[in-house]
Amino acid sequence: MKITLKVWRQKNNNTPGKLVEYQLDNVSEDMSFLEMFDVLNDSLTRKGEEPVAFDHDCREGICGMCSMYINGRAHGPQTGATTCQLHMRSFSDGDTIVVEPWRARAFPVIKDLMVDRAAFDRVIQAGGYVSVNTGSARDANEILIPRTIADEAMDAAACIGCGACVAACKNASAMLFVSAKVSQLAILPQGKAEHVERAERMVAQMDAEGFGACSFTGACSVECPKSISLDHIARLNREYLGAKLTSDNVQ
Amino acid sequence: MKLESKIPAGPLAEKWARQKFGLKLVNPANKRKYDIIVVGTGLAGASAAASLAELGYNVKAFCFQDSPRRAHSIAAQGGINAAKNYQNDGDSVFRLFYDTIKGGDYRAREGNVYRLAEVSVNIIDQCVAQGVPFAREYGGLLANRSFGGAQVSRTFYARGQTGQQLLLGAYSALSRQVANGKVKLYTRTEMLDLVVEGGKARGIVTRNLITGKIESHAGHAVLLCTGGYGNVFYLSTNAMGSNVTAAWRAHKKGALFANPCFTQIHPTCIPVSGHYQSKLTLMSESLRNDGRVWVPKKQEDSLRIREGKIKPTDLPEDARDYFLERRYPSFGNLVPRDVASRNAKYVCDEGRGVAKTGLAVYLDFADAIKRDGRKTIEAKYGNLFEMYEKITGENPYELPMMIYPAVHYTMGGLWVDYNLMTTIPGCYALGEANFSDHGANRLGASALMQGLADGYFVIPYTVGDYLATIGPADKIAVDSPVFKEAEKKVHDTVQQLLSIKGDRPVDDFHRDLGHIMWEYCGMSRNAEGLKIAKQKIQQLKKDFWTNVKVLGDSEEINQALEQASRVADFIELGELMVDDALNREESCGGHFREEHQTEDGEALRDDENFTYVAAWEYQGENQPELLNKEVLEFENVKLTQRSYK
Numbered sequence: 001m002k003i004t005l006k007v008w009r010q011k012n013n014n015t016p017g018k019l020v021e022y023q024l025d026n027v028s029e030d031m032s033f034l035e036m037f038d039v040l041n042d043s044l045t046r047k048g049e050e051p052v053a054f055d056h057d058c059r060e061g062i063c064g065m066c067s068m069y070i071n072g073r074a075h076g077p078q079t080g081a082t083t084c085q086l087h088m089r090s091f092s093d094g095d096t097i098v099v100e101p102w103r104a105r106a107f108p109v110i111k112d113l114m115v116d117r118a119a120f121d122r123v124i125q126a127g128g129y130v131s132v133n134t135g136s137a138r139d140a141n142e143i144l145i146p147r148t149i150a151d152e153a154m155d156a157a158a159c160i161g162c163g164a165c166v167a168a169c170k171n172a173s174a175m176l177f178v179s180a181k182v183s184q185l186a187i188l189p190q191g192k193a194e195h196v197e198r199a200e201r202m203v204a205q206m207d208a209e210g211f212g213a214c215s216f217t218g219a220c221s222v223e224c225p226k227s228i229s230l231d232h233i234a235r236l237n238r239e240y241l242g243a244k245l246t247s248d249n250v251q
Numbered sequence: 252m253k254l255e256s257k258i259p260a261g262p263l264a265e266k267w268a269r270q271k272f273g274l275k276l277v278n279p280a281n282k283r284k285y286d287i288i289v290v291g292t293g294l295a296g297a298s299a300a301a302s303l304a305e306l307g308y309n310v311k312a313f314c315f316q317d318s319p320r321r322a323h324s325i326a327a328q329g330g331i332n333a334a335k336n337y338q339n340d341g342d343s344v345f346r347l348f349y350d351t352i353k354g355g356d357y358r359a360r361e362g363n364v365y366r367l368a369e370v371s372v373n374i375i376d377q378c379v380a381q382g383v384p385f386a387r388e389y390g391g392l393l394a395n396r397s398f399g400g401a402q403v404s405r406t407f408y409a410r411g412q413t414g415q416q417l418l419l420g421a422y423s424a425l426s427r428q429v430a431n432g433k434v435k436l437y438t439r440t441e442m443l444d445l446v447v448e449g450g451k452a453r454g455i456v457t458r459n460l461i462t463g464k465i466e467s468h469a470g471h472a473v474l475l476c477t478g479g480y481g482n483v484f485y486l487s488t489n490a491m492g493s494n495v496t497a498a499w500r501a502h503k504k505g506a507l508f509a510n511p512c513f514t515q516i517h518p519t520c521i522p523v524s525g526h527y528q529s530k531l532t533l534m535s536e537s538l539r540n541d542g543r544v545w546v547p548k549k550q551e552d553s554l555r556i557r558e559g560k561i562k563p564t565d566l567p568e569d570a571r572d573y574f575l576e577r578r579y580p581s582f583g584n585l586v587p588r589d590v591a592s593r594n595a596k597y598v599c600d601e602g603r604g605v606a607k608t609g610l611a612v613y614l615d616f617a618d619a620i621k622r623d624g625r626k627t628i629e630a631k632y633g634n635l636f637e638m639y640e641k642i643t644g645e646n647p648y649e650l651p652m653m654i655y656p657a658v659h660y661t662m663g664g665l666w667v668d669y670n671l672m673t674t675i676p677g678c679y680a681l682g683e684a685n686f687s688d689h690g691a692n693r694l695g696a697s698a699l700m701q702g703l704a705d706g707y708f709v710i711p712y713t714v715g716d717y718l719a720t721i722g723p724a725d726k727i728a729v730d731s732p733v734f735k736e737a738e739k740k741v742h743d744t745v746q747q748l749l750s751i752k753g754d755r756p757v758d759d760f761h762r763d764l765g766h767i768m769w770e771y772c773g774m775s776r777n778a779e780g781l782k783i784a785k786q787k788i789q790q791l792k793k794d795f796w797t798n799v800k801v802l803g804d805s806e807e808i809n810q811a812l813e814q815a816s817r818v819a820d821f822i823e824l825g826e827l828m829v830d831d832a833l834n835r836e837e838s839c840g841g842h843f844r845e846e847h848q849t850e851d852g853e854a855l856r857d858d859e860n861f862t863y864v865a866a867w868e869y870q871g872e873n874q875p876e877l878l879n880k881e882v883l884e885f886e887n888v889k890l891t892q893r894s895y896k
Binding site: 011028031032036038039042045049055056057059060062063065081085089114118120130131136140144145147151188 | 305317326335337373377378385389391533708807811
C-alpha cells in the first residue's frame with residue numbers, strides 16, 4: 001500500500017506546530033497503525049530527520065498510553081479500539097491520513113503527538129479511591145456483591161484513562177472519564193461511605209483542570225475504546241446533585 | 252560473596268510469623284524522618300509505595316510512563332491465585348505452596364514460596380476492600396476458576412482484565428497517598444543509576460524524559476519494582492517500554508543478578524507477521540481448554556498451505572498431526588507452557604509450520620464448535636476471537652487460529668534475601684524484578700500474586716528492620732560528591748550515545764539482539780549455540796557503541812535516546828543470560844538444554860549438581876562475571892520428575 005501521512009509536528013509547548021506531509025510506499029495491510037509509524041520513524045532517522053514523538057506502550061489496547069487523532073477521530077476509524085489496535089487493512093491504497101494529537105486545553109501538547117494527561121491523575125487523587133489502608137480489610141466474601149452489580153461496576157472500571165473522550169468532545173469535557181470512576185465506586189458497597197465527598201471533589205478538580213462542560217452529545221462514549229456507557233454520566237450527575245444538596249459544598 | 256537467604260529456622264508454616272516478630276520496628280513518630288524511593292509503579296511498586304506511605308514514611312515514586320496507571324502489570328489477563336479454598340475443593344496454603352514449588356521445577360526457595368501462598372489470602376481481601384470488581388456468583392460471593400492446569404479452582408479474576416483492575420486498585424491507593432502528601436510522584440522520569448556509598452544504597456539518579464534534566468534523589472532505602480527483562484528478545488508480550496535498565500544499573504553497582512537464563516515462553520501468542528513487527532500479543536491460555544493444536548503431517552502439505560494453494564480446512568483428518576495429544580495422551584493440549592511451546596518449535600523446525608512464515612501452528616476450534624455449538628464457544632471466548640480477528644484479519648470461527656510461542660515473563664532477576672533486600676544493603680527488589688518465588692518456571696496467575704504480596708505484605712515489615720538499624724540520620728545529601736559523580740557519569744553516557752552519529756537506528760540493534768537471543772537462548776539451548784551467541788553479542792555490543800544513530804539532543808523529549816540507553820543494557824544482560832544458560836548443565840522449567848533430556852525428549856534435571864541459585868556478580872566492563880551459588884534446601888517437599896504423559 002501507498003499511504004500519504006499528514007502528521008502534526010511541534011517541537012514543544014512553546015513553539016507553534018504544523019502538519020508535515022510524508023510519503024510511505026511500502027505499507028503492509030497487516031501492520032498496526034503504530035508499526036507504520038515505526039517504519040516512518042526508521043526511514044526518517046536514516047535520512048537524518050528527527051523521528052515523530054508519540055506515546056505508546058503495551059500495544060494491546062489496555063495501558064491507555066497511545067493517543068492519536070486520526071482523520072478527525074480519536075483512535076481512528078475503528079470503534080471499540082485504541083490506536084495500537086488499529087491495523088492498516090482499515091485503510092486503502094493511496095489514502096491520505098491526517099494524524100494529530102489530542103486537542104484540549106487540559107491536555108497541553110508536549111511534543112508532536114504527545115500530550116500531558118497528568119490532569120487525569122489529579123482528578124483521581126481528588127477522590128477516586130476507597131480509603132482503606134493495607135491490612136485493614138475484612139474477609140473478601142463478607143461483602144456480598146450480586147453478579148449484576150459486580151458486572152456494572154466492571155463496565156465502568158474498564159476505563160483505560162486514554163483521554164479519547166476528552167479529545168472527541170467538542171467542549172473537551174472529561175465527564176465520561178470522571179463518571180466511570182465515580183460510578184464504579186458508587187455502585188459498589190465498598191465505595192458508599194465516601195460517595196458524597198467523592199463526587200464533589202472529583203468534579204471540583206475536573207473543573208479546576210480546565211476541562212469543558214458536558215452537553216451530553218455522546219461523542220465520548222462512541223469514541224471510547226472501551227465503550228464506556230453514557231449511563232455513568234447520568235449517575236455522576238445524580239451523585240453530584242445529591243452531594244451538593246447534602247454536603248459541605250467543597251470548592 | 253556469601254549469600255545469606257536469612258530465612259529463619261523453624262517449621263515452614265511458622266517462618267514468616269517468626270521473622271515478623273524478629274524484625275525491628277520503627278517508632279511511629281520516627282517514620283516521617285525516613286525517605287523511601289520506589290522505582291516503578293506496577294503492582295509491586297504502587298502497592299509498596301501506597302502501603303509505606305500509609306505507615307508514615309515519605310515516599311518518592313518514579314515511573315517512565317506518563318502515569319503510574321500505565322505500568323505493564325495492567326496487561327495481565329488471566330487472574331490471581333489465592334489459597335482461599337472458597338470452593339471447598341481441597342485447596343490450602345500448603346497446596347498452593349506445593350504447586351508453586353513443583354511448577355517452578357524445584358528451583359525456588361521453600362520459605363519464600365510458602366510465605367507467598369500464606370499472604371495470598373490477604374491480597375484478595377485488600378483488593379476487594381479497594382473496590383476491585385472481581386467476578387461474582389449470582390448470590391454475591393466471589394467466583395473462581397481453575398487456571399493453567401491447576402487441580403483446584405483458586406484463581407480470582409475480573410473478566411480478562413485482572414491485571415488492569417488490580418493495578419487500578421493499587422494506583423487508587425497510591426493516588427490517595429499522593430493527595431495526602433505522603434507520596435511525591437515523578438512521572439516520565441527514568442532511573443539511570445543507583446548511588447551507593449559506604450556500602451549502602453543512598454539514592455538514585457534520574458533523567459526527566461521531558462526536559463532531559465538529570466537529577467539526584469536521596470533516600471534511606473531504594474525499592475526497585477521495575478519488572479522483568481523479556482524485551483531482551485526484542486519481540487515479547489511485554490510493553491514496548493519495559494526494560495532492565497534500573498535493575499541492570501543496580502547490578503553494576505553490586506547487586507547480584509540471579510538465574511538470568513530462566514525465561515518463560517508462552518505458547519499461545521499471535522504469530523509474527525513481518526519484519527516490522529514490534530511486539531507480540533498474548534492470547535489467553537484458556538483457549539487450550541477447547542482448541543486442538545495441530546500441524547500437517549507432511550511437509551508438502553504445510554508448504555501448500557503457506558503458499559495459499561490450500562486452506563487448512565481442506566486437509567483431511569488423517570493428514571493432520573495433533574502433536575500434543577499424540578505425545579501427551581493424558582494432558583493433551585493442556586500440558587504446561589514450556590512443554591507446549593517447545594513442541595510447537597519442534598514441528599516448525601521440521602518444516603511443518605504454517606502461516607506465510609512457517610512459524611505458526613494451528614489452534615482449532617472446529618471440533619469444539621461442533622460439540623458445544625457456536626454460541627457456547629462465543630460466550631466463552633468471544634472477546635478473544637474478536638481480538639484475534641482485529642489483529643490478523645482472519646475469522647477464527649471459520650479458519651483455525653494460528654499461534655506461536657513468545658517470550659512472556661522472566662523468572663530470573665535481582666538476587667534478594669527473605670527480606671527482599673539485594674546484596675546492596677538498603678536496596679530492595681520486588682515483583683518480577685527479583686528472582687525469588689517462581690524458580691525455573693512460573694505458574695499462571697502467580698505473577699500478580701507475587702507483585703502484590705511483595706508490595707502490600709512483605710516490604711512494609713522488612714524495610715522497617717533496615718531503617719531501624721541505620722537510624723534516620725544515616726542519609727547523604729544530593730549535593731555530596733558521590734551524587735555529583737553519578738550524575739556526571741549518567742550525563743556522559745547520554746552524551747556519548749548522541750555523539751556516535753552512526754548509520755543504524757537503535758531498533759536495528761535491538762532486533763539483532765532479539766534474533767540472537769531467540770535463536771540460541773530461547774526455547775531450547777545447547778552449548779555450541781550458546782557459544783556462538785556469546786560471540787555474536789560481543790560483536791553487536793562493539794557495533795552498537797560505534798554505529799548507533801541517535802538524532803536530536805538531550806535537553807528535550809528524545810525517545811530514540813531513551814531506547815538507546817535501554818538497548819545498551821539489554822545487550823550486556825543478553826551476554827550474562829548466555830553465560831548462565833551455558834553454566835546450567837541441566838534442563839529445568841523454562842530452561843531446556845538439549846544435551847540434558849530424557850529418552851523421550853523431556854527436561855532432565857540434575858538435582859545433585861544444580862539445586863542452587865546462580866547469582867552473578869559484576870566484575871567490571873568487559874570482564875566475565877563471577878558466579879556465586881546459593882544452595883537450595885528442601886525440607887518439606889520431595890524432588891520429583893514432572894510428567895505429563
